[in-house]
Amino acid sequence: MSHHLLGVALGLAQQINDRPLAAWVLSRWGEQALHEASLLPDRHRQLIDSAVACTTAAAAMVKDAPPMARSFILTKVALATSLTGDRTSTKRALGQVWTAYGQVGTLEEPAWVDAYEWGHLRHEEARCYANLGMAAEATQAAEDALRVRTEARPRAFSLGVAALGYAQAPGADIERACALGQDLIDAAAELRSRRLMLRVSEVLQALAPHRGRRDVEALRESATTVLGRGTG
Numbered sequence: 001m002s003h004h005l006l007g008v009a010l011g012l013a014q015q016i017n018d019r020p021l022a023a024w025v026l027s028r029w030g031e032q033a034l035h036e037a038s039l040l041p042d043r044h045r046q047l048i049d050s051a052v053a054c055t056t057a058a059a060a061m062v063k064d065a066p067p068m069a070r071s072f073i074l075t076k077v078a079l080a081t082s083l084t085g086d087r088t089s090t091k092r093a094l095g096q097v098w099t100a101y102g103q104v105g106t107l108e109e110p111a112w113v114d115a116y117e118w119g120h121l122r123h124e125e126a127r128c129y130a131n132l133g134m135a136a137e138a139t140q141a142a143e144d145a146l147r148v149r150t151e152a153r154p155r156a157f158s159l160g161v162a163a164l165g166y167a168q169a170p171g172a173d174i175e176r177a178c179a180l181g182q183d184l185i186d187a188a189a190e191l192r193s194r195r196l197m198l199r200v201s202e203v204l205q206a207l208a209p210h211r212g213r214r215d216v217e218a219l220r221e222s223a224t225t226v227l228g229r230g231t232g
Helices: 002-015 019-039 041-061 067-082 087-101 111-115 118-131 135-148 152-168 174-191 194-210 214-227
Strands: none
Touching (some): 019 041, 041 067, 067 087, 067 111, 067 118, 087 118, 118 135, 135 152, 152 174, 152 194, 174 194, 174 214
16 A cells, blocks of 8 residues: 555656655655565565665755755665665765755745654654664664654654664663653554554564563563554
C-alpha cells in the first residue's frame, strides 16, 4: 500500500510539474526502502542501495529549490548513506543540510514544508549518528530535537533515538536511557505504531548487557505488555 500511494503521489507531482514535490515524494520512497531493509535482512543491501539511489536522485532535482525543502530532502540522503557505514559521505550530506538551512527565509517555501522545522532536521541528524555508532552525537542531537518536538508521534521517535544513544554510548547513562525508554513505551502504547514497537525492542536489546539492574528490569517488565499488543 505504501508503494502504491507513493507511486500515485509521484505521478501527480510530475503531472503538475512540481519538481520540489516530486523530489520530496522520491526521498520518502527512499526512506520507505530503509524501513523495509530493517525488516528484510535477506534484501538489506539491495534496499539500502535503492534508498541511496532514490534520495540522491531527489537531491539532484532540488538544487535550486527553496532552502528548507532542499534541507529536508538532503537529510534523507544523509540517512540512507549512514546505513552504508560511510561516515565521511554522511557528514558531507549533513553539512549540506545545514548550509541549506542557513538560507531559510530567502525564498518562499512550498506548502508541504510547514510540517518540518529545525527540530525535525536535528532528529534526522540524530538518526544518522545512531546508524554510524556515534552515540554521543546521536544523544545530543536527539535531546535538541526533544526540546522543540511537542507533537506525540514525532516526539516519540526522538525519544527512541535518544534512549538508544544513552544505552550505547561509552560510559552509558543507563538511568537516562531507562527514563527515556519508559516515555517511549508510554507513547508506543498510546500511538500503537509498529515502528515505535520496533524501536522499543531495539532499546531493550541495547540495554541487554545491563540486565539485573532494577531500572532495566522495570523497563523490560513495562515493555512486555506493550510489545504483546497488535499494532496499526
